[in-house]
Amino acid sequence: MTANDPAPVLSGEAPGELALAGSLRFADVTGLLETLPVGAGAYQVDLSGLGAVDSAGVALILEWRLRLEAAGGTLTITNPPQRLVRLAGIGGVAKLLGLKTNEWGTADA
Numbered sequence: 590m591t592a593n594d595p596a597p598v599l600s601g602e603a604p605g606e607l608a609l610a611g612s613l614r615f616a617d618v619t620g621l622l623e624t625l626p627v628g629a630g631a632y633q634v635d636l637s638g639l640g641a642v643d644s645a646g647v648a649l650i651l652e653w654r655l656r657l658e659a660a661g662g663t664l665t666i667t668n669p670p671q672r673l674v675r676l677a678g679i680g681g682v683a684k685l686l687g688l689k690t691n692e693w694g695t696a697d698a
Contacts, residue, residue, distance in 0.1 A: 593640075594611075594612035594614070594617070594640055594641050595610075595611040595612060595640065596611050596612065596617060597609060597610070597611035597612060597613055597617050597618065597621055598610050598611050599624070599625065599626075599634075603626035603628070603630075603632060604626070604628065604629070604630025604631055604632050604662060605630075605631075605632070605633070606633050606635070607626075607632060607633065607634045607635070608634065608635040608636075608637075608638055609634050609635070609636055609638065609639065610638025610639060610640075611638070611639065611640060612639070612640045612641040612642075613639055613641070613642045613643070613645070613646025613649060613650075613673075614641050614642065614643045614645060614646060615643060615644075615645035617641075617645075617646075618645050618646060618648075618649045621649060622649055622652055622653065622656075625653050625656075627653075627656045627657055627660050627662065628657075628660050628661075628662055629660055629661035629662050630661075630662050630663075631662070631663050631665070632657060632662055632663065632664045632665070633664075633665045633667060634664065634665070634666055634667070635667045635668050636666060636667065636668050636669045636670060636673065637667075637668035637670075639669075639670050639673065641672075642670060642672045642673045642676065643676070644676055644680065646673065646676075647673060647676045647677050647680060647682065647686075650664075650666070650673075650686060651682055651685060651686060654685070654686060654687075664687075665687060666686060666687055666688065669686075669688060673688075674688050674690055675690075677690070678690035
């Protein structure tokens, strides 16, 4: 992580509307999963504040969603960065994350 890639920060009240900002790369997500809220209820997370994202960031969000569903909760993603959508499309997990992509792995309008 560099000065240009801030650590990931989750803000907001859980369950409810949350915002995840910062960098979601391998070096950034270590230990983050255990700090994310998990429980029954509807969680909506705004990802418009994300910077750098790699496959570890996609895996983190997917695992969070799976843990929420196991606890009776739901996760809706809003404003995902294009890089996250592309990585999820390439990895074949876009639908699992509730993201709509076209055949090029980019967000559908």
